[in-house]
Amino acid sequence: MPKIKLAENTIQIIKDICAEFDNNEGELINVLHKVQDKLGYLPAEVQEVIAKGLNTSVAKVYGVVTFYSYFTMIPRGEFPISICMGTACYVRGAEQVLSEFKRQLKVDVGESTPDGMFSINCLRCVGACGLAPVVNVGDKVYGRVAPTQVKEIIAEYRKGCDSDNVKSA
Amino acid sequence: MTDYRMHILICGGTGCKASESNEIKEKFNHFISEFDLEDEVQVLFTGCFGFCEKGPIIKVLPDNTFYVSVAAKDIEEIVKEHILKGRPVKRLLYKEPVSGEVISESQDMDFYKKQIRIALRNCGFINPENIEEYISRDGYMALGKCLSEYTPEETTNIIKDSGLRGRGGGGFPTGLKWEITRKVESDQKYVVCNADEGDPGAFMDRSILEGDPHSVIEAMAICGYCIGADTGLVYIRAEYPLAIERLKTAIKQAEEYGLLGDKILGADFNFKIELRYGAGAFVCGEETALIHSMEGLRGEPTVKPPFPSVSGYMEKPTNVNNVETFANIPVIINKGAAWFSKIGTDKSKGTKVFALAGKINNVGLIEVPMGTTLREVIYDIGGGIKDGKEFKAVQTGGPSGGCLTKDFLDTPIDYENLLSAGSMMGSGGMIVMDEDDCMVSIAKFYLEFTLEESCGKCNPCRIGNKRLFEILDKVTEGKGTLEDIDKLKVLSDVIKDTSLCGLGQSSPNPVLSTIANFEDEYLSHVEEGKCPAGQCKSLVRYDILEDVCNGCTLCFRNCPVGAITGERRTPHFIDQSLCIKCGVCYDKCKFNAITVN
Ligand SMILES: Cc1cc2nc3c(=O)[nH]c(=O)nc-3n(C[C@H](O)[C@H](O)[C@H](O)COP(=O)(O)O)c2cc1C
Ligand code: SF4
Ligand code: SF4
Ligand code: FES
Numbered sequence: 001m002p003k004i005k006l007a008e009n010t011i012q013i014i015k016d017i018c019a020e021f022d023n024n025e026g027e028l029i030n031v032l033h034k035v036q037d038k039l040g041y042l043p044a045e046v047q048e049v050i051a052k053g054l055n056t057s058v059a060k061v062y063g064v065v066t067f068y069s070y071f072t073m074i075p076r077g078e079f080p081i082s083i084c085m086g087t088a089c090y091v092r093g094a095e096q097v098l099s100e101f102k103r104q105l106k107v108d109v110g111e112s113t114p115d116g117m118f119s120i121n122c123l124r125c126v127g128a129c130g131l132a133p134v135v136n137v138g139d140k141v142y143g144r145v146a147p148t149q150v151k152e153i154i155a156e157y158r159k160g161c162d163s164d165n166v167k168s169a
Numbered sequence: 170m171t172d173y174r175m176h177i178l179i180c181g182g183t184g185c186k187a188s189e190s191n192e193i194k195e196k197f198n199h200f201i202s203e204f205d206l207e208d209e210v211q212v213l214f215t216g217c218f219g220f221c222e223k224g225p226i227i228k229v230l231p232d233n234t235f236y237v238s239v240a241a242k243d244i245e246e247i248v249k250e251h252i253l254k255g256r257p258v259k260r261l262l263y264k265e266p267v268s269g270e271v272i273s274e275s276q277d278m279d280f281y282k283k284q285i286r287i288a289l290r291n292c293g294f295i296n297p298e299n300i301e302e303y304i305s306r307d308g309y310m311a312l313g314k315c316l317s318e319y320t321p322e323e324t325t326n327i328i329k330d331s332g333l334r335g336r337g338g339g340g341f342p343t344g345l346k347w348e349i350t351r352k353v354e355s356d357q358k359y360v361v362c363n364a365d366e367g368d369p370g371a372f373m374d375r376s377i378l379e380g381d382p383h384s385v386i387e388a389m390a391i392c393g394y395c396i397g398a399d400t401g402l403v404y405i406r407a408e409y410p411l412a413i414e415r416l417k418t419a420i421k422q423a424e425e426y427g428l429l430g431d432k433i434l435g436a437d438f439n440f441k442i443e444l445r446y447g448a449g450a451f452v453c454g455e456e457t458a459l460i461h462s463m464e465g466l467r468g469e470p471t472v473k474p475p476f477p478s479v480s481g482y483m484e485k486p487t488n489v490n491n492v493e494t495f496a497n498i499p500v501i502i503n504k505g506a507a508w509f510s511k512i513g514t515d516k517s518k519g520t521k522v523f524a525l526a527g528k529i530n531n532v533g534l535i536e537v538p539m540g541t542t543l544r545e546v547i548y549d550i551g552g553g554i555k556d557g558k559e560f561k562a563v564q565t566g567g568p569s570g571g572c573l574t575k576d577f578l579d580t581p582i583d584y585e586n587l588l589s590a591g592s593m594m595g596s597g598g599m600i601v602m603d604e605d606d607c608m609v610s611i612a613k614f615y616l617e618f619t620l621e622e623s624c625g626k627c628n629p630c631r632i633g634n635k636r637l638f639e640i641l642d643k644v645t646e647g648k649g650t651l652e653d654i655d656k657l658k659v660l661s662d663v664i665k666d667t668s669l670c671g672l673g674q675s676s677p678n679p680v681l682s683t684i685a686n687f688e689d690e691y692l693s694h695v696e697e698g699k700c701p702a703g704q705c706k707s708l709v710r711y712d713i714l715e716d717v718c719n720g721c722t723l724c725f726r727n728c729p730v731g732a733i734t735g736e737r738r739t740p741h742f743i744d745q746s747l748c749i750k751c752g753v754c755y756d757k758c759k760f761n762a763i764t765v766n
Contacts, residue, residue, distance in 0.1 A: 087369050099751070129184070
């Protein structure tokens with residue numbers, strides 16, 4: 001992965017967040033939540049700044065980031081697509097829906113499309129099992145999704161983007 | 170709830186919010202102000218009614234009318250007909266599928282008849298964002314009673330006598346756990362609420378927190394009083410934004426009312442509650458891992474003893490209980506141990522909440538007394554199998570549990586019975602499967618989950634589960650051998666015996682239970698290269714029957730890869746080299762012209 005040069009103010013944002021938690025090493029997970037909220041993802045360079053801010057090793061920060069699936073080291077797409085792979089969704093055909101998304105977008109789980117518009121990842125039960133299979137695009141929830149609908153869902157966002165009236169995801 | 174002539178309760182659970190319930194609320198507000206009813210009618214969100222299958226759900230009080238599958242476009246009619254003229258909108262009422270009877274009040278529905286709601290007592294009745302409503306239903310009365318009438322020891326004894334056992338899966342007697350923690354001497358102790366709900370396909374704890382957060386807060390304070398702790402921590406999944414929001418609101422309100430903080434209700438008792446966020450790791454539901462995660466570390470389990478009751482968060486005595494366990498506490502204090510212990514079976518008292526899902530007509534959240542049979546849950550409450558298909562198996566206990574066949578349908582549900590049947594209670598996920606579900610694939614699905622979620626500390630769990638997965642994968646590809654099935658069994662036993670925590674110790678259960686109950690299905694894959702359920706892609710082939718196909722072109726238009734060709738009104742044909750075996754054509758064809766082999 002090419003090295004990213006963090007902007008001065010990004011570094012400041014991270015430092016401020018560390019300070020907010022008293023630069024306390026025990027607050028690492030809370031700090032990571034907050035930084036990811038702000039920056040969208042946690043690349044190695046960001047982890048270095050956090051390690052310094054909390055007076056701990058980069059190895060420890062990296063260990064925690066990679067342990068928890070909620071934290072990601074790659075940027076999400078503008079419209080992150082999350083497919084529920086909980087059991088209820090699985091038995092109602094989530095796997096076929098997922099493979100259709102992968103096929104349509106030509107990316108794998110955990111990747112983003114080259115134009116940065118979409119990324120695919122899997123979730124475990126979003127608590128809407130009555131609507132299984134469930135797909136989230138940003139905050140929007142699609143229920144009872146059939147593989148044949150996948151194309152339409154993607155088109156909805158592509159179109160939204162062309163006409164410049166991007167829904168806030 | 171006073172002053173208003175009518176209340177409209179809209180389900181504000183995650184499931185219903187996903188399908189328009191926000192828009193519905195806006196529409197109600199719009200029409201209510203249009204007809205100048207603001208002073209007469211109150212519209213609010215409440216917790217999950219449980220009947221998620223027919224969401225969004227709306228309840229109108231005091232008439233107690235229960236509307237199902239409501240859409241935003243129906244609201245105008247509800248306001249004009251029901252609210253203004255007192256005539257319920259018949260077409261939105263629930264219709265019993267078998268008898269065809271139209272039912273307007275929820276307690277008359279088969280879905281609710283066999284349920285007893287203790288942990289879910291307030292879900293769907295109150296506005297979870299208003300502490301007054303909780304208080305009006307005896308909320309915080311139990312805390313008051315404990316602080317003014319009972320010593321910590323007496324309170325603990327009530328919980329002990331009630332027979333309540335942990336609802337997080339293990340079933341450890343709750344009163345006993347409190348007593349152990351109480352007896353450990355320490356300057357600082359903690360109460361922890363485990364709201365990590367990691368079982369994929371389960372949403373009990375989330376619904377309680379979304380629908381009735383105060384019941385958990387009150388119970389944590391009672392627990393703090395019993396064990397001598399002044400701090401409570403809720404470890405909650407970051408993936409549950411709505412539950413987090415509601416919990417934060419509830420804590421703030423409780424503080425304002427002096428129900429959290431210093432000198433609660435004038436007694437010599439201080440208690441505060443803070444939130445800690447999980448970050449998507451199933452193993453963090455295990456209590457020692459959870460504690461490490463709260464300390465900012467990787468969530469790896471450690472050897473017990475020491476148990477958290479002795480040395481937990483920050484190496485201080487820590488009492489960890491599940492959300493649902495806590496939700497039972499205030500009712501037990503109010504109604505007494507004897508009342509509670511009358512419900513249930515000999516060794517399992519009270520009720521259990523289940524998230525009923527899968528191939529069942531009434532997907533939803535239910536609470537039944539212990540001792541209810543699986544048949545009652547699946548057929549009477551759940552309304553039977555979807556699309557008239559045949560029941561095949563029911564999975565309980567999530568990734569740690571097992572699949573039970575129809576031979577177990579009359580088993581009364583309790584901790585012991587489910588264990589001896591080869592599954593377990595778990596936290597309450599209950600997934601129903603039909604004839605189209607391949608049991609080898611289900612085992613593989615769970616293994617893939619544990620594989621991702623293993624913390625990697627023990628070799629048998631980290632590597633053994635990977636091998637199990639690979640063998641299962643081989644079987645679903647039709648490349649397995651009889652020897653592989655034996656290997657699965659041996660390896661499973663080794664993993665169970667040699668893993669450190671409950672995750673590894675139970676991860677082979679889905680494999681063992683499917684082999685025990687559906688060995689013939691494994692054998693078909695291995696010996697005949699066939700998947701009887703038609704689910705394993707490598708083993709299925711879709712064909713069009715020339716003499717049945719009438720050339721309606723429906724499959725041609727729906728095939729996502731254009732593998733189907735044919736002229737209108739002439740038999741169609743599937744190009745096997747292009748077919749991705751998605752099964753869309755099979756589902757679409759109205760003439761049964763497509764076969765799966
Ligand atoms: C792998 C694993 C995952 C667990 N996940 C949960 C969970 O999501 N929620 C929960 O309450 N308990 C979970 N538990 C059980 C907890 O370790 C603990 O026993 C429980 O929170 C104690 O509360 P209770 O006595 O009220 O059930 C899990 C255990 C294991 C081994
Ligand atoms: S059994 Fe598995 S999850 Fe549990 S401690 Fe060992 S490696 Fe980690
Ligand atoms: S949907 Fe059925 S009947 Fe229609 S063209 Fe396809 S196979 Fe023939
Ligand atoms: S399993 Fe997908 S929403 Fe519950």
